[in-house]
Amino acid sequence: MPLEVESRRTALSEDGRPIEELVLNVGPSHPSTHGVGRFVVHLDGDVIVKVDPMIGYLHRGIEKMAENRTYLQIVPLTDRLDYVGSMYANWAYCRTVERLAGIRVPERAEYLRVIVCELQRMASHMMGIGAAAADTGAFSMFIYAFDLRERIVELFEDLCGARLTYNYVRPGGVSYDAPDGWFDKVSAFIGTVDATLAEMDSLFFGNVITRGRLKGIGVLSAQDAVACGASGPVARGSGVNWDLRKHDPYSVYPRMEFDVVVGDKGDAYDRGRVKLFECYESAKIVDQCIAQMPGGHFKAEGLPRLIAPPAGDAYDHIESARGSLGVYLVSDGSPRPYRMKVRSPAFCNLSLAGMLAAGHTLPDLVVVLGSLDPVFGEIDR
Amino acid sequence: MSPHDVRHHLAELSPQLDARISDHFEDVVIEVGSANLLQTASELLELGFDRLGMVTAVDTGDDFEMVYRVTSRSLSCSAFVKTRVGRIEPRVASLCPVWPAANWQEREVWDLFGIHFTGHPDMRRILLPEEWPGWPLRKDYDDPNVIRRPDYI
Numbered sequence: 001m002p003l004e005v006e007s008r009r010t011a012l013s014e015d016g017r018p019i020e021e022l023v024l025n026v027g028p029s030h031p032s033t034h035g036v037g038r039f040v041v042h043l044d045g046d047v048i049v050k051v052d053p054m055i056g057y058l059h060r061g062i063e064k065m066a067e068n069r070t071y072l073q074i075v076p077l078t079d080r081l082d083y084v085g086s087m088y089a090n091w092a093y094c095r096t097v098e099r100l101a102g103i104r105v106p107e108r109a110e111y112l113r114v115i116v117c118e119l120q121r122m123a124s125h126m127m128g129i130g131a132a133a134a135d136t137g138a139f140s141m142f143i144y145a146f147d148l149r150e151r152i153v154e155l156f157e158d159l160c161g162a163r164l165t166y167n168y169v170r171p172g173g174v175s176y177d178a179p180d181g182w183f184d185k186v187s188a189f190i191g192t193v194d195a196t197l198a199e200m201d202s203l204f205f206g207n208v209i210t211r212g213r214l215k216g217i218g219v220l221s222a223q224d225a226v227a228c229g230a231s232g233p234v235a236r237g238s239g240v241n242w243d244l245r246k247h248d249p250y251s252v253y254p255r256m257e258f259d260v261v262v263g264d265k266g267d268a269y270d271r272g273r274v275k276l277f278e279c280y281e282s283a284k285i286v287d288q289c290i291a292q293m294p295g296g297h298f299k300a301e302g303l304p305r306l307i308a309p310p311a312g313d314a315y316d317h318i319e320s321a322r323g324s325l326g327v328y329l330v331s332d333g334s335p336r337p338y339r340m341k342v343r344s345p346a347f348c349n350l351s352l353a354g355m356l357a358a359g360h361t362l363p364d365l366v367v368v369l370g371s372l373d374p375v376f377g378e379i380d381r
Numbered sequence: 382m383s384p385h386d387v388r389h390h391l392a393e394l395s396p397q398l399d400a401r402i403s404d405h406f407e408d409v410v411i412e413v414g415s416a417n418l419l420q421t422a423s424e425l426l427e428l429g430f431d432r433l434g435m436v437t438a439v440d441t442g443d444d445f446e447m448v449y450r451v452t453s454r455s456l457s458c459s460a461f462v463k464t465r466v467g468r469i470e471p472r473v474a475s476l477c478p479v480w481p482a483a484n485w486q487e488r489e490v491w492d493l494f495g496i497h498f499t500g501h502p503d504m505r506r507i508l509l510p511e512e513w514p515g516w517p518l519r520k521d522y523d524d525p526n527v528i529r530r531p532d533y534i
Contacts, residue, residue: 056508063493064517099406226431226454229482242454314406315435315450315461328448330439339518343435343450351485380508 021049026365036376039353039365046361051354058380066340071097071171071307074340079165081342082378085124087116088320089342089378090169095250095316096327097171101309106297109173110251115186115289116159116168117318118282122193123152124321125233125275132272132370133204136213141204148196151189158182171307173299183290193283197276205273214269218356218368221266228355229348232323233274234372238266244319255292256285268371275373308335322346322373344378387428387458394424408450409460415447415473418464422449422479429453430460433480436487438494440520444468445496449476466496475501493518 026039036057042050062081066074078089091113098105130145153163160168160176168175204210220230225238235242243260245253261277263270311333317326323345330339349372357368388409391402398421401412413421430451439446449462466473475498476483487498488507495516498504506513515522 056506056510059508061517227481229433229480229486247454247457248459313439313448315408317434324434326435326450328435328437328450339439341435341437343437347485347489348482351482 020044024362026362036380037369037374039369041357041362041365043362048357048360048362048365051357051365053350053353055350055376055379058376060381062381063340063342066337068336070335071101071309071337072305074337075170076165076167078342079167080377081344081381082124082320082322082325082346082375083164084127084375085120085321086164086166087113087120087168088318088325090167091117092316092318092320092325092327092342094169094171095318096314096329097307097309099316100312100314100329100331101171101307103172103300103303103307105173105300107252107294108177108296109298109300111289111293112174112178112298113169114252114256115286116156116166116174118285118289119152119155119186121282121321122279123149125279126152128321128370128373129200129204129272129275132367132373133210135366135370136210138204138207138210141200144196144200144203148193148200155182155186155189158185170299172303173297175299177298183293186286187290190283190286194280197279201273201276205269205276211269213367214272214371215267216265217268217360217364218371219265219267220352220356224352224355225266228352230323230352231345231348232319232321233271233278234323234349234352236261237263237271237274237371239264244317244324248317250316250318252289252292253285256288258284268367271371271373306335308333317343320345322349322375322378325378342378342381344381346373346375346378350374350379387453387456387460390428391460398424405461407459409458410463411460412463415464415466418447418462419474419476419479421462422476425451425460425462426479429455430458431455431480433476433482433486434459436476436483436490438466438490438496438518440494440518442520445471445494447473447490447496451480471496472499473497474499477501492516495519 022043024041024043026041027037038054040052040054041048062077078093079086081089126145126149130142133141156166157163158179160166220238222238222240225235225240239262241260241262246260258281261274263274309331311331313330315326315328317324325345326343328341329337332338353372357365395402398417399414403410430453432452434452435450437448445466447464447466452459475487487501490496491504492506492508493516
């Protein structure tokens, strides 16, 4: 963790005591922020007074690029948004295009989308928990989490040939049907998940060091979570029972039986544990999808090569691994969107970092950031 | 209160706020003048719209359209609030006092469109460096980083 002292200045604390405030630059190569986030930390001794997240190191202007591409050409751009959970950005974008252009999606495609996105949720949460655990020094948890993630990535590779930027969900359906025997492989994998997750729960969340490091750190109240726009495990860790799959149901989720996992304290420990328990629910959903899988087409028939939706605007969102991921599209009737906006959950969640870290010590900043699970591709766009 | 009642309530308020209410897919669209934006937001918060999901702007050519999407968890209802902002020195009230979630998203709109939010606690660029020239998502933005062939060739 490269630390650089920027300045020292003498200030007065709130109770009139003279303090020497130290301004530290943390990052940009901080492990939990994947190399592109910089945090300007104001310290009083060892205590954090203020954190100012500096973002934009990965800003690629995806929204501007989208204005010069056709609707189908934008799908690969959305892969690069949330690069540990590409399926979500694909799906959110495709849903908005389908809504704007009035495209109907075959049922089989909806089931395939739910399966890949629930597998993706597990893979993404494993990345989140594993990286956060490695930051706090629990390296074996990182290996366990990445083992599980690796098995999911293998399944994705079988399905669409890619391991990171899948580009699988397309407007009107998905790009390929599942290959022979793929559902059996997924079922076999799902059968082993529960035992692995239970092992990870006792290994990491049952560990006395983890409890000491994570409990009571970065407490977020339910009221603040809603007011500040937090979503996903960050909001649910604070006890906000809000999951778009349940409360604004889309696709085939109304047919699935699963629970919304919520925490009660709203600290880093709860946020991490909510992620782990969500993986159990995802496994349940994948199981039900495979049991209900209908036949038929995997892509809408008779779709034009060049989609030109009628003039107007549309917004649609899905529950991604990090919360509600929405895409807003404005069409002027041409084959290129007039404006695209991605409402990313990680962006809104990271805006809480300053609030959550204030009052804690510098090593706790790592825990707070890890629990917010930032992915900078999505934050900077 | 059901979504139907929300629509009814908003329709009652609309002459007072000078608002136009319409439907768009399953959402309500409320178009207001920029002078009434803050009051409309407060009314929506009173009604139970406690989540501000998205803040963005669209360059329509003549002016800018600010688009806000708000959701009520208790009513299971979402609404778009839209307002027009002039092109010369664009300025609109910040919604941070109503929904703190507006903070970073309004900074992003300032960064990419150059729309100033009055009453915003921390109006700085967020994605681009401080010294970046111009507002990249405007339709008339001239990209200074594009290397052009000099005229004399």
